[in-house]
Amino acid sequence: MDYPIDADMLSAALLDIEDxxxxxxxxxxxxxxxxxxVAHLLGDPHxxxxxxxxxxxxxxxxxxxxxxxxxxxxxHEWAVANDARVLMARMHMLWAYIHQHLGDAEQGLExxxxxxxxxxxxxxxxxxxxxxxxxxxxxxAADSMDAARIRYAQxxxxxxxxxxxxxxxxxxxxxxxxxxxxxxxxAEAVADRLLRLADEWEMPLEPAYxxxxxxxQIGNGRYAEAEGILELCLERxxxxxxxxxxxxxxYLVTLAQAQRGLGKFAMAQASLDEARQQxxxxxxxxxxVRMHQEQAELxxxxxxxxxxxxxxxxxxxxxxxxxxxQREARARTRQAMFETVEARQEAERFREQARRDPLTGLHxxxxxxxxxxxxxxxxxxxxxxLVDLDHFKQINDRLSHNVGDQVLVRVAAMLAEGxxxxxxxxxxxxxxxxxxxxxxxxxTTGRAVALLDGIRRAVRDHDWHGITRGLPVTxxxxxxxxAEVQVPTQPALLSTADSHxxxxxxxxxxxxxxxxxxxxxxxx
Numbered sequence: 001m002d003y004p005i006d007a008d009m010l011s012a013a014l015l016d017i018e019d020x021x022x023x024x025x026x027x028x029x030x031x032x033x034x035x036x037x038v039a040h041l042l043g044d045p046h047x048x049x050x051x052x053x054x055x056x057x058x059x060x061x062x063x064x065x066x067x068x069x070x071x072x073x074x075x076h077e078w079a080v081a082n083d084a085r086v087l088m089a090r091m092h093m094l095w096a097y098i099h100q101h102l103g104d105a106e107q108g109l110e111x112x113x114x115x116x117x118x119x120x121x122x123x124x125x126x127x128x129x130x131x132x133x134x135x136x137x138x139x140x141a142a143d144s145m146d147a148a149r150i151r152y153a154q155x156x157x158x159x160x161x162x163x164x165x166x167x168x169x170x171x172x173x174x175x176x177x178x179x180x181x182x183x184x185x186x187a188e189a190v191a192d193r194l195l196r197l198a199d200e201w202e203m204p205l206e207p208a209y210x211x212x213x214x215x216x217q218i219g220n221g222r223y224a225e226a227e228g229i230l231e232l233c234l235e236r237x238x239x240x241x242x243x244x245x246x247x248x249x250x251y252l253v254t255l256a257q258a259q260r261g262l263g264k265f266a267m268a269q270a271s272l273d274e275a276r277q278q279x280x281x282x283x284x285x286x287x288x289v290r291m292h293q294e295q296a297e298l299x300x301x302x303x304x305x306x307x308x309x310x311x312x313x314x315x316x317x318x319x320x321x322x323x324x325x326q327r328e329a330r331a332r333t334r335q336a337m338f339e340t341v342e343a344r345q346e347a348e349r350f351r352e353q354a355r356r357d358p359l360t361g362l363h364x365x366x367x368x369x370x371x372x373x374x375x376x377x378x379x380x381x382x383x384x385x386l387v388d389l390d391h392f393k394q395i396n397d398r399l400s401h402n403v404g405d406q407v408l409v410r411v412a413a414m415l416a417e418g419x420x421x422x423x424x425x426x427x428x429x430x431x432x433x434x435x436x437x438x439x440x441x442x443x444t445t446g447r448a449v450a451l452l453d454g455i456r457r458a459v460r461d462h463d464w465h466g467i468t469r470g471l472p473v474t475x476x477x478x479x480x481x482x483a484e485v486q487v488p489t490q491p492a493l494l495s496t497a498d499s500h501x502x503x504x505x506x507x508x509x510x511x512x513x514x515x516x517x518x519x520x521x522x523x524x
Contacts, residue, residue, distance in 0.1 A: 014054060018090065056071035060098060065101070076088075085120055089127065096111035100138065112137075119131060129158050137173055172212050174190050175190040191212065194209065206236070210229050227258040257297075265301065272294060285321075296311035359430075360408055362416060377488075382441055384439050384481075385479045386436070387436040392407075411473070414455065452512050476501060478501025480496035
């Protein structure tokens with residue numbers, strides 16, 4: 001398979017998957033995996049995320065909800081962090097599909113609403129039409145047909161203006177929603193509009209659309225028209241361009257309904273016999289239930305009520321078994337989704353724990369090494385400070401290491417509280433031993449020194465008697481700013497702060513020293 005060699009070509013290939021209805025989900029999944037490999041070679045994280053979302057869509061269509069969920073979460077993290085609205089719109093639409101598959105209409109509607117709210121000028125025409133269509137479907141699934149009609153009308157207006165082929169699909173969905181809600185006249189009006197439009201545009205209707213139209217015609221007693229539509233449906237299905245092979249059983253049952261309405265009982269029985277064979281060969285539980293139900297109706301229509309009663313019992317048993325299997329399948333899917341989300345949350349907890357000091361709870365050196373370089377590169381007003389406990393060895397030697405740990409924990413809390421109050425975007429971290437780092441983004445030297453001196457005084461003035469039995473606890477602080485080093489880097493800033501910390505210690509401890517106030521002291 002040939003894959004695109006540049007970003008523009010790759011974007012176009014992904015769009016072909018995103019905005020095109022394909023009947024071969026397995027082939028499209030393989031294609032999307034290959035496109036992700038190309039995106040990695042190009043080093044483009046946005047294209048990687050798009051390729052993964054395409055894969056999630058195809059995995060969902062293949063029934064692998066757990067794998068789809070995992071990939072959606074991967075995309076979610078990147079999309080939110082980078083405010084990728086188009087990607088987030090597509091992502092919420094997939095969540096809507098998944099929750100509707102699970103029978104959770106409320107959650108499906110919530111995600112469908114978000115998918116539409118995120119639409120903007122960067123979204124494709126197909127997205128504007130299709131997301132509104134799926135929002136209408138979600139309102140219908142949530143038993144809000146009036147709200148659904150509004151969204152179907154919005155989507156239809158957009159599709160008519162742009163002469164977009166998605167109009168055929170949205171009219172099919174609208175017609176089926178009206179039909180299943182018991183609004184036969186409305187359903188017929190939409191179905192007739194679908195037929196006229198296909199004729200005007202000279203576009204052959206897909207077998208699934210013809211089946212919808214036939215079902216509506218049967219519901220309105222138009223059996224002869226329905227029979228003709230269903231015969232055309234089976235002809236189109238035989239072409240193999242649109243449908244899954246398993247759909248034929250459903251179409252045969254619908255044809256049998258039309259034939260029963262016309263009194264063609266022998267032909268209807270032949271259609272059901274063929275549908276039964278399809279169901280048995282392909283293990284089609286849902287179609288088999290419909291077939292048993294129609295068999296009971298056919299026996300009753302032909303006057304064989306004993307056979308009708310027996311067939312109805314068979315139908316009822318099959319119906320109960322199907323719903324039991326569906327409930328079990330949904331429970332397994334929910335469990336897989338839960339385990340996927342739980343595993344992700346657990347991994348996040350482990351990642352966070354790996355970046356925290358186990359004693360004090362502050363960030364550790366690993367967190368500093370991962371985040372400080374980015375802050376230095378992006379913030380010319382960054383200020384950092386190294387903080388060291390004065391005479392800490394004395395506390396450990398005279399009182400015990402347990403007492404020393406208690407002091408470290410309390411000082412760490414005071415550092416974190418002081419930073420949170422004076423610079424919400426900053427953080428405190430433990431470098432190791434009794435040494436800490438304070439990072440203050442967007443903070444001038446004067447403001448930083450004032451904040452740090454307030455923390456220093458708070459430590460000195462704290463009532464330590466209950467922990468240290470009268471031994472004082474003080475800290476010395478060395479300050480450095482990005483502006484005072486020729487080439488701001490993490491080693492350069494830490495080295496500068498360390499030299500100022502040494503000056504604070506040499507000057508008598510319990511003080512803050514910065515380049516613009518060398519010799520500045522705030523002693524006990």
